Amino acid sequence: MILDDDADFRKLLVTILGKKFTDVKLIEHDPVSQGVPGDNFDWSRVDVLLLDYHLSIPRVTGLDILQNNRKNKLFPATIMLTGAGNEEIAVRAVKAGVYDYLRKETLDKDRLYSTILRAYEEHQEERNKLNELTSQSHAFNKALFYQELEQKDKDKTNRVLIFIELDKHENFEKKFGIIFRDNIIRHIAKQSFEVFKMGETNPSITRFGDTSVAMLIDEPKSRNILEFNLEGLCGHLEKHPYKFNDKKIPATVSIGALCLSDKKLNAEEYIKHALNAAKKASLEEGDSFYLYGEPDWAAVNDQLDVREISSTEKPVIYNTQTETSQAAEPVAKLVSTPADKIEIVEKPPIREEIVQPTPPVVESVKDEIQPGPVNEPTIGKDKTKPDPKELGELMQKIKSAFEEKRAVQTFQQVIPLTQQENDQEMYIVAVQLINKDGSIMAATELNKVTDMLVFRKFIDRWMLREIIGRIASRVNEKYDFFVNISADSIADATFFNWLRKLLKGLDKNNPGKQIIFEISANEISNIQKQAMALISFFKKSHGFRFSLSQITNDQEVLNLSKTMQIDFLRDSFETISRLNTTFLGPSTNTNKISMLQQLKNNGVHIITDDVEDATKLTDTITLGADYATGLFIGEPVNQLDDVTNVERFEII
Structure with missing residues (x-):
């Protein structure tokens, strides 16, 4: 599209571009007679926009059109056309979003052709990426996750809520620090998402608390299929542990799952029961899961006790600790040396074995500030954290x-x-x-x-x-x-x-x-x-x-x-x-x-x-x-x- 108030210049561009791009539809738009394209204008049908800076419209420039359409992800690649006297400002202003600029007085056909082609190719890549990001952003959108959990969209496929809790997380925090623990959580989230993405279950995922990952997936046709998928997730996490400096870090998870279709609850209640299921899974060693069933819903009350599981409930619990054999590949373990170095041993991962990487230590610096206690920034009892009694x-x-x-x-x-x-x-x-x-x-x-x-x-x-x-x-x-x-x-x-x-x-x-x-x-x-x-x-x-x-x-x-x-x-x-x-x-x-x-x-x-x-x-x-x-x-x-x-x- 050529958006310019000069009719002669528009016709010149149509003639030049028509000879070069014979299969391309060229659209002229006169902002004076036709007005500036409004909010309802369909920009998706335009691949490249040649936009004049001066439009002969009071208090409106080409950059104003860009501003009004910044939210429109389908807005075309834009090439600014500038006149004499304002090139310096235009060159610096195009950084705000214009692809490139061309001076009308020194317009060169070859440069015009190459600029349009580059703008088109890059814009197509951006559009393709946008299509991919649209689905990805839904999967990782915290607000959408909670909306789905509240089941506001009644037409959606029934969903399954899955909680994945890192076992022995306090050991990781104490030995390695918060960042290392968080890296393990990120790895678990990434691997879990990939497993269910391959299964076309439309996964959504979010962080819950410091040590948990929450997921929503489409409910499969049968409970057996769901159990098979959860078992597969446990196996996948065991085979793909987090690595630090190319060394495997033993870590296991406890997974709690429940079908939202089993019982109509609010988001907070669903979360409570999913956490309870994960705690029941944690009674088993290794990567394990617990799938809520009818006996669990029948026993629903405000004081769920996860320490005792009746044998009559017949919970579905799977764990890799008892069902897998010796690890085929070496794993890392902590050895008792002054430097706490990592060594490679031929041994399967065990939950109690925690590996300690040897981080470089910052050289001591004489500070004007005296040392003090170091705590993770959580809301609790110390002086940096609010007392719940003081909170409204x-x-x-x-x-x-x-x-x-x-x-x-x-x-x-x-x-x-x-x-x-x-x-x-x-x-x-x-x-x-x-x-x-x-x-x-x-x-x-x-x-x-x-x-x-x-x-x-x-x-x-x-x-x-x-x-x-x-x-x-x-x-x-x-x-x-x-x-x-x-x-x-x-x-x-x-x-x-x-x-x-x-x-x-x-x-x-x-x-x-x-x-x-x-x-x-x-x-x-x-x-x-x-x-x-x-x-x-x-x-x-x-x-x-x-x-x-x-x-x-x-x-x-x-x-x-x-x-x-x-x-x-x-x-x-x-x-x-x-x-x-x-x-x-x-x-x-x-x-x-x-x-x-x-x-x-x-x-x-x-x-x-x-x-x-x-x-x-x-x-x-x-x-x-x-x-x-x-x-x-x-x-x-x-x-x-x-x-x-x-x-x-x-x-x-």
């Missing part, structure tokens, strides 16, 4: 969402406006909570409790743990993440030591180089000593970068940029404009520079965070900002484009 109904609701892994991270893209050495994609990370009915909890509800010190510190640790776990489980991660950290955490010595322990042994992945701590400039003035100690240590030891936001005192921010090695400054267009018009030095000095320029001279990269339309994007570029974010750049998402990697399931 809303706080209990939010506490439950975190404990049941109904908290997900969202990602707001940050795009470069100038040429950058690092080609990593950048995202601002936030938290979103899913209600048990699958709806999204309003952000205002979460904001009400973040004023509580214990909740702020808890959320800080939760955010970091999720991001570090994500990076640690991947090779060649292509994203950088802005993570907001409150002043309360920075001033807390236990946070410093908790983070050091969380990072211990992860030097190979070095997650610090992909994380940018964002600190409020308004809060940092009272904790400069602690902040400088934290920034200095983590920059040197792990490569973390730091950003300031929420600026009110411009001069103080300038001073902080010199003393605290700040890498980024993110704030509103209004604030960045103010910094650009505030000059340093005497008013009579002809060589005076703006505060914004001095910040950039100090090595600070500037981010404008409220870009909502093409005009503000253009103004932001003119202002000299290095990056931009906002609704025009893209709305927050809870999936990045590697959703096909099953190991991302806990982020979604």
Whole structure:
């Protein structure tokens, strides 16, 4: 499609392209006489769009059309046509989503042909990928999972709820740490999903709690088939254990399953009984499952006791510990040596054998912050965790969402406006909570409790743990993440030591180089000593970068940029404009520079965070900002484009 207000130019393009692409349908669209394509316009029938920047329509440019269609995944590959005098702005603005740009005055037929072909080919690849991601995103969507569990869609095929619990998880946590345990959970989720995906059972999967995976699959035609599938899952997990440095890590699971068609309950009750089934399976050694049957439903009550199973119930329990023979391949075990090294032994995996990888130890650094206890960021009794007695109904609701892994991270893209050495994609990370009915909890509800010190510190640790776990489980991660950290955490010595322990042994992945701590400039003035100690240590030891936001005192921010090695400054267009018009030095000095320029001279990269339309994007570029974010750049998402990697399931 050629969308241009110049009729002669449209006809010229139709003539040129018609000779080259004889089998292609060429569509002309005059925005003046036909109007700008509306919300109901079918863009799916367009493969490539040649879009004029100036449309001869008041307050509407080609970039505005892009903004209005950013949510439309079928919007075509777009090539911007620019006129003389605005090429510089256009070249930098196309980073917001335009495939390429061409100047009308110097239009070259060969370049036009090759640009269109490349745009078409890449766009087709994106559409094919979108089709795949659509089904994958459904499988790993936490909100949809809970909606299905509530059986809101009555026409759906009956489903089976499966809970997969990691056995002896406390041993993994104690010996290896949280990240290692989470990597095992991710591996179990990936393998389980692949098993049921091959069986065309339409699996959905989500993380539940710290040590469980929950799945929904289509109910098979008979109970025998379901038992066969669960038995196959146990066997598959035994044959495909998690590996660390190419060595097998012995780990077993207990699986509880129930058919939703057996009894009409709400989501919370289904979850309770599935957990109960998994606990019954855990009475057996090895990978085992327990399938709920009629005797179990008949005994349903609020005080389910999993320690005793009546022989008359005849539960379906399968385990690999008693039914499998000596392992054909060597496995890893922990040997009693001072270094706790891994050695390979010809022995089948046993649940009590826990392997300890030997992680590199961070060299001792003399800190201004005194050591303190290191704890996993859970909600419990210590001073970083809320006392349930102090929680109101809303706080209990939010506490439950975190404990049941109904908290997900969202990602707001940050795009470069100038040429950058690092080609990593950048995202601002936030938290979103899913209600048990699958709806999204309003952000205002979460904001009400973040004023509580214990909740702020808890959320800080939760955010970091999720991001570090994500990076640690991947090779060649292509994203950088802005993570907001409150002043309360920075001033807390236990946070410093908790983070050091969380990072211990992860030097190979070095997650610090992909994380940018964002600190409020308004809060940092009272904790400069602690902040400088934290920034200095983590920059040197792990490569973390730091950003300031929420600026009110411009001069103080300038001073902080010199003393605290700040890498980024993110704030509103209004604030960045103010910094650009505030000059340093005497008013009579002809060589005076703006505060914004001095910040950039100090090595600070500037981010404008409220870009909502093409005009503000253009103004932001003119202002000299290095990056931009906002609704025009893209709305927050809870999936990045590697959703096909099953190991991302806990982020979604």
